[in-house]
Amino acid sequence: MSSTKPIRLTYAFDAFDAFDAYCGWCYGFGPALHEFAAVNADRIELRVLSGGLFTGRRALMDSADAATGLVAxxxxxGANALDAAAAMQRAWYVDGxxxxxxxxxxxxxxxxxxxxDAVGAAYVSPAARTEAEADFLQVRRLGxxxxxxxxLHTAHGTDRQGGPVSSADALTRALDQHLAAAAAA
Known part of the structure; x- marks a missing residue:
């Protein structure tokens, strides 16, 4: 294990950190992100936030429910948010x-x-819904x-590190470049 502080990253997905459980691009990006996270586990701290892609009265699929599930x-x-997000996506995309x-x-x-039992109780708690809504706001504040x-969180703010078509290798190269630039500064 490295003695340096892990680099903090935030994954935003709709209903899956800066990701949404209902976002097909997020589902496709999942394997690369999992590989990147595994390869760099000693160097990164990965946070998963829900983005809230489908919310409001007219939403047919409710990202707020999915975000609440992720919070629960x-x-x-012992929970791993990235594994939880992937399991949610499998439940939706594979199992319907x-x-x-x-x-x-x-x-x-x-x-x-x-x-x-604890997850079931958390899912129906108002606190989990409030935290899910806070995730939506945090994702918006992050731009x-x-x-x-x-x-990627840096001393100067946040930088986007890849997206739906990025490979695990490309994400690792981007992280390496950031670390090299930070060390040279």
């Missing part, structure tokens, strides 16, 4: 399950080795306007 999952001891159904999150919790987005 990631708030459990609703991300507005509390039973889905209980099943995902079991799959991930988390306490299903994210498309999903998926991977942001």
């Amino acid at each position: 999952l990631r708030s459990q001891p 399950r609703s991300l507005s159904d509390a039973a889905v999150y209980r099943d995902i919790a079991t799959e991930l080795g988390l306490d299903a 994210v306007d498309g999903y998926p987005t991977l942001l």
